[in-house]
Amino acid sequence: MxxxxxxxxxxxxxxxxxxxxxxxxxxxxxxxxxxxxxxxxxxxxxxxxxxxxxxxxxxxxxxxxxxxxxxxxxxxxxxxxIGRAYQITSLFPSLSVAENVRLAAQARGRDTFKFWQHSDRFERYHERAQAALKLVGLRGVEQVLASALPHGDKRKLELALLLASEPxxxxxxxxxxxxxxxxxxxxxxxxxxxxxxxxxxxxxxxxxxxxxxxxxxxxxxxxxxxxxxxxxxxxxxxxxxxxxxxxxxxxxxxxxxxxxxxxxxxx
Amino acid sequence: MQRLRPLLPLVAIGGLASLPFAFAADTTRFWQGVFIQIFILAIYALSYDLLMGYTGMISFGHALFFGAGGYTAAILLRQAEPPSMLIVIAAVIVVGATIGAAVGALSLRVSGVYFSMITLALAEIAFILFKADDPKLKPITGGEIGLQGIVVPAAIDATTYRLRFYFLTLACMVGLYYAARRLINSPTGRVFVAIRENEPRATALGYNTLHFKLLATAISSTIAALAGMLMVLYEKSASFEMLSVNLTIQALLMTIIGGIGTLIGPMLGAATIRLLDHGLKGEFMQALLPAWLRPDLVFGIVYVVLVLFFPAGLMGAIRKLRGKTSRSSVERLRQAMKPKAES
Missing domain, CATH: 3.40.50.300 (P-loop containing nucleotide triphosphate hydrolases)
Known part of the structure; x- marks a missing residue:
């Protein structure tokens, strides 16, 4: 069972x-x-x-x-x-699509307090973010601001944030x-x-x-x-x-x- | 043009480093003094932008952090046997971080405009205590007279070695700017920005936002305290004015004029305000302007015009020239002032 x-x-x-x-x-x-x-x-x-x-x-x-x-x-x-996607879309509006998802991935790691290193140096979060974006079919808009996405894509991004957290x-x-x-x-x-x-x-x-x-x-x-x-x-x-x-x-x-x-x- | 951009910081630093040699011999000392003040205010504005522009918290008590650094340095240097400068700096950092964390702990349970109000109240308490003519406090704080006649280590005395002190403050400003820039681009700094953008979501992603806001307050406060210390070293006195609301408003104005959330903008804002102040109070403008047109009034008009025509500050205007858009200061302030829903 x-x-x-x-x-x-x-x-x-x-x-x-x-x-x-x-x-x-x-x-x-x-x-x-x-x-x-x-x-x-x-x-x-x-x-x-x-x-x-x-x-x-x-x-x-x-x-x-x-x-x-x-x-x-x-x-x-x-x-x-335990991860959750919200009914009312809740994103980081003036950050890029890629950064939105990267933040979700970073939250699960142990590098968040490494304040002396550049965030781009942590490839694994970038990769996990890319994988999540691919899963929801949001490619090619990585550098677009979240607030500029059409509503349907915002819903997908919401889902990508959840998946990048690997719950x-x-x-x-x-x-x-x-x-x-x-x-x-x-x-x-x-x-x-x-x-x-x-x-x-x-x-x-x-x-x-x-x-x-x-x-x-x-x-x-x-x-x-x-x-x-x-x-x-x-x-x-x-x-x-x-x-x-x-x-x-x-x-x-x-x-x-x-x-x-x-x-x-x-x- | 695009390829030359990485050279821009070098050009700027080079320009500021050669500036003292560009003025005529009889005025260079005066202008060095003006720019020393600009550099110190730029550090102070930088610290404010870390909190307001990047973490989205509007402190109305920032003068408290500046004054804390100033008074710490002043009190230590007035001892009969003053400690070495390294110990003074260490003490300023410890006091700055502690006060920042304490203010944060007292005020971060609330957000938005409530945070602003509590920081204002805390700074006003310090202002009143340090200004008080109380017989117990006065020996420490100097009361309304403040702490005068501070003996600065001879090697960095701004009276005898003005040029050396100029380079010292310039180096501090450049160093702290790069440290702040590095922080903002780090994983930690990215979370600060996430909190500014959407705090409940940052929490849901798994960030304990209270910790990050405390950290941001402590770092910002430490940098402001270092600026306060430099001001005391330069002026050789500390006064309760350092703790006044007026100084907090200066930080707010410098940040808004320069461009919120750009780091370099508030530093430009510091230069703008200081130079404008000198220009307006200088003999030339005084002779030109009618008596009823007070410098403060002119400054107020200039400020309104700047906000009207550069809604995203000087940096916003520069970004616009390069075809990029920025959110206006008003929009950012409105967002930062909005209390987050408590669940």
Missing amino acids: PNVLLKTEHLSRSFGGLQAVRDVSIAVEEGSFHSVIGPNGAGKTTFFNMISGAIKPSSGKVFFAGNEITGLPLHRMIHLG RLLLLDEPTAGMAANQVPELIEIIQQLRQSGQHTIILVEHRMDVVMSISDQITVMHGGSVLAEGTPQAIAADPRVQQAYLGELYDDVLTQPHEVAHDTNS
Whole structure:
């Protein structure tokens, strides 16, 4: 039986009176592709923020590779092997594409405090950055400023930053968010390749069901902060509760309550 | 032109080194003095740019670091048996780094404009303490009179060996400039820039940004302290004016006029401000300008005009000539002043 890489136990978080995530327990096997889906406002991003260390849970625990990591500071996470791409693109705008990715690679090394040497002398970070850029299909724009990239390429760069950090666990928060429809297949293709390379365990958050069905091993469906269903894509597709959540009354319910949408953003 | 660029620093250093011999014999001593002050202010501006231009932190208390170096040197040199100059320099570095780290530790829990306000408050506390006529403090600080009659080691006495002191400050400026340049291009310096660009992202990449901001503050403070020490060696006195808000504003103006985040720009800014000041207060301009047009007023107008026409400073204007764009000072200030979201 494969190892469980990431496990959450009864994870909950409330903001004031609003319970954004309620008692979520999941287990993600090493090497698997696990998707977390749910309508807007289901608590997916809050759940992700707790795994990645961006916010602390109100209660519950997170385990990574057998060790408890609940409440560790954000900057420690990547060194444990947990990396995250953001739903809202977060780059270093007036630095070049190459430098953006190089900084991500450098963060994993032990040379950051060598303040008497030129950063160009550390070839390995440059190479790792190049490899990451190649993986996401961003070549030939290395010297362009990140702020000058078109939106689709910014999303790719976001992914390259994550890959250059060489995490064991990739947390992808709606990687296709805001992308033009014709660019989405290309990004899905990149994610497919990551999955097939077999080097990563991936957790993907999406609100679009069609994206996750074909590539996931396991799917967790969240609704109203809780786990509604969990299982293989086939099981999820056949689950009447999920169908209801996405197509029936429950989804309508969410649509008519805009305040629930508001907390599903990056804090 | 492009091939000649690497020679530019040599030309600049060569030019400054031969400058004292270019003036007429009766005025050269005066001009050496002006340029000694420019070099010292350039070091001070350089230290400010490391913090503001590269790490994206606007300190409103930078005079504290300058004054700390100045008073440390002054107090040590006024001892009955003053320690050797090497010990004075070491003490200035230690005090500069310690005060920088302490100010950082007290203020870096917050960011943006809150950081600026706390640094301002800390510097004002020092200003008030050093100006105070308190019977306990005065023997150490000199109060409003300051510390006068400092005996500088004869070999670097700016009165007897003005030219030697000129070359000493020039060497300090060039050396510290290259050290700062090297820092900025190092892996550490690249993280400073990453923090300026997007601090939450730098944290998410795995950098403990608090450590880097503390380091940047300590380094910047140390360089400012060395500038303060040189000023005391030159003036042979230390006064509470060194700790005043006015001096912090000078750093801010020199950096903005020269070009934020360019290192060389703020140094040019230091020269611009100092020379402008001399020009405006000189006999020639005084005779030319009507009495109501005070030099400070003229300077204010010149400053507004510079910011209007060179929104990215002098270096920004030079970059523009070479077909490159720079972000305007206003834009950079706005970014640096914005408090980061605390999560």
